[in-house]
Amino acid sequence: MTLLIAPDRASAASISAPQVAYQNTATEGDGPRTPDIISTSANDAVVVWREGTTAAVITAPDKSVFDHGYIRYSYTTDGGTSWSRPQTLAQETSEHSWHYVELYKTGNRIIAYMGRTSPSEYSGLPINAIVAKESTDGGHTWHDFTVNLPLADHGNLALAGRPVWMADKKRYVMPVWWTGRKVGALYSTNLQDWTAGTAAANPTDHLPGEPQLVISQDDPTKLLMVARSTPPVKGDPSFALTAISDNGGESWSSLGLDYNVPNNDSKSYFTKDSTGRYLTIYNTEPAPSGLIRQALNYRTKSPGAAWSSGKLFANPAGPTDPTPAGTGAGWDTYPMGDEYAPGKYFIVWEHDTSAILVSKLDISDT
Secondary structure, three states, X not given: OOOOOOOOOOOOOEEXXXXXXXXXXXXXXXXXXXXXXXXXXXXXXXXXXXXXXXXHHOOOOOOOOOOOEEEEEEEEOOOOOOOOOOEEEXXXXXXXXXXXXXXXXXXXXXXXXXXXXXXXXXXXXXXXXXXXEEEOOOOOOOEEEOOEOOOOOOOOOEOOOOOEEEOOOOEEEEEEEEOOOEEEEEEEXXXXXXXXXXXXXXXXXXXXXXXXEEEOOOOOOOEEEEEEEEOOOOOOOOEEEEEEEOOOOOOOOOOEEEEEEEOOOOOOEEEEOOOXXXXXXXXXXXXXXXXXXXXXXXXEEOOOOOOOOOEEEEOOOOOOOOOOOOOOOOOEEEEEEEEEEOOEEEEXXXXXXXXXXXXXXXXXXX
16 A cells, blocks of 8 residues: 655654555445544554445435444554454444444543434434443443433534533533534533534635634634535635634634635544644545545644645555445545644544545654
8 A cells, every 4th residue: 555645754744654444345325434533542542433324224225325324443452553353333223323423532531422313314314312432441342421412402413523621611612513504512511411502603605514623722711613614616625614712612703714724625634732733634625627535635833833834644545445335436534533642643534435544643843
């Protein structure tokens, strides 16, 4: 497998060759997608993803099935060189299917939040419950974890980024989006009972979604939300929509385009590391041929400094499936990550809608 990297090694990060955490060339639905990863050391990490559903449980067999299935996981104890046999975290049944999974680590606990839907719906909507599991052994085994989220007032409540802890507010704040492409946050003192803030107003002609959340470099009492941006003309380049909260996620400034943070109408990973540096990993612009999500770039920003230029993170030649499920042939997209040491990350993403890949990214010297 070949991983292309930027040639400017003086300013580029160290990126390890991608390892295959999971591959399935026989899956149905839209294949293995929407992964997340949490690390507990430089050697230990757990990956979760949504496996494409099987046609046998869908009551709309004449339609293309996408955005739901069942939730699986795998873990490594050797830094990502090898991965455990995949296991099921949430099984699809004749009554339930699953849209997404997001992870959060606090202390020795890892919590998986999962959006549940009905197998009778080909699109993975509506979201009818959010269910959680907890692990205290690095993601090797899981047990039920009761949560209460405000679904009744927020149709199709979806999670795409993990919570952050605000020490000054003594609360966790989690980015969310819901029906109407509204984005905002929930807040909680215990990771179980969540209260909704208000949505960020959107005066732009771009549609937000799949938000990420960090504590601002400029003010530790403020939150920065960074959201996917769908442009008014499909296929046009786009930049992230951002907003600021000064009250712990209860309300937000109006959304605006940040021309330093490319997005290109797909989920990006946006985080702040333990040294205060921003990192974003995002899809490159659509190709002239119209192909989308074919490669991932990254940028960094140290406190008080300008954003770096974009550099290539991943565009591996394989592995590929001659007949990939869904429409994602050749995709490298939907990145997520977790910092295991200052400026050092495990990064996971979906490839070709047939594989889940993981690399280590070291931006500590950038």
